[in-house]
Amino acid sequence: MRAWLQRFMSGRYGSDAFGNFLCVVSLICLVLGLFVGIFYYIGLALLIYTYFRMLSRNVSKRYAENQMFLQKSAGVRAKFARFKQRFALRKTYRYFSCPRCKQQIRVPKGRGRISITCPKCGTQFIKKT
Ligand SMILES: [Zn+2]
Structure with a gap:
């Protein structure tokens, strides 16, 4: 099973800071979706996008997305760290x-x-x- 998973994931992008952020946001949306229907679909779409990024073989593009995310969120992350x-x-x-x-x-x-x-x-x- 592990070997299969390793073979399956080789060459694929996996998770990064942007992926973790998307995952958290999608889970929040799914919970909100229990009360407000539209959030369920937003959460589902984000979750699918998160998996798409993890399984993507276009590593350089995903890496660029993550760098952009890190750059845009630097101020917020610094504030949170303080x-x-x-x-x-x-x-x-x-x-x-x-x-x-x-x-x-x-x-x-x-x-x-x-x-x-x-x-x-x-x-x-x-x-x-
Ligand atoms: Zn002063």
């Missing part, structure tokens, strides 16, 4: 944004009222940590 890091450090650090330039500043938690100097524009402001 949010994740913030959440992981929420017990040891507090985050403030500078009142003048909106620069995000990370300060250690539990120091009471402290004066924070923005590293970007030099504005000082007082916050409780």
